[in-house]
């Protein structure tokens with residue numbers, strides 16, 4: 001665990017739009033968002049993961065605004081007979097720099113396994129994308145006190161052969177996603193610290209995700225082992241996501 005307040009790693013504030021936003025909506029978002037992040041301190045980076053169809057629009061309309069663009073997933077093959085899938089070269093062609101892998105929604109709805117997620121992360125890195133590996137326990141697993149065991153397995157299997165220095169890990173407790181129940185900042189910090197230890201490199205960027213909003217961001221970012229956030233619902237509104245990106249760590253009394 002890092003000493004309190006010791007933020008040597010650059011913060012990464014990421015938004016995941018999931019299956020929201022047409023190109024017209026992405027364009028309107030970009031127009032409102034751009035001036036609101038014009039004066040961000042240089043201790044942080046902003047990343048947005050729109051649906052694949054809105055990537056070219058967002059890249060064009062946020063060009064020069066200092067916002068990196070992520071894919072919401074990436075296939076482990078660079079091309080092939082995989083109907084409906086998107087590969088790393090297809091993302092890179094548009095200027096995409098990051099790719100989310102192992103989010104709990106594709107794990108649940110498309111039965112993604114840790115082995116597949118590991119292949120996605122490895123291909124992402126091999127082709128030059130930074131993988132954002134999501135890990136986290138369900139409500140039942142938390143009740144059964146299996147949180148550490150589940151996340152340890154996801155980290156160990158998901159990151160086999162992956163370089164910790166070109167990687168982001170997002171701790172997203174499933175029970176906190178889209179529910180309005182943010183994990184207590186101290187508990188999120190504890191798990192993020194464990195993840196850093198399991199990854200085995202002090203420089204790895206570890207985010208928290210799960211109902212992050214403008215009211216909770218400052219306290220989350222005050223934690224020593226939380227290097228950023230992965231935001232779903234609150235990233236769809238430019239004012240609310242800009243407030244999150246402009247977080248201010250409270251000064252201790």
Ligand SMILES: O=C[C@H](O)COP(=O)(O)O
Nearest residue numbers: 016177178210211232233
């Ligand atoms: O990828 C983002 C997470 O699933 C969090 O979503 P949420 O902020 O809507 O809870």
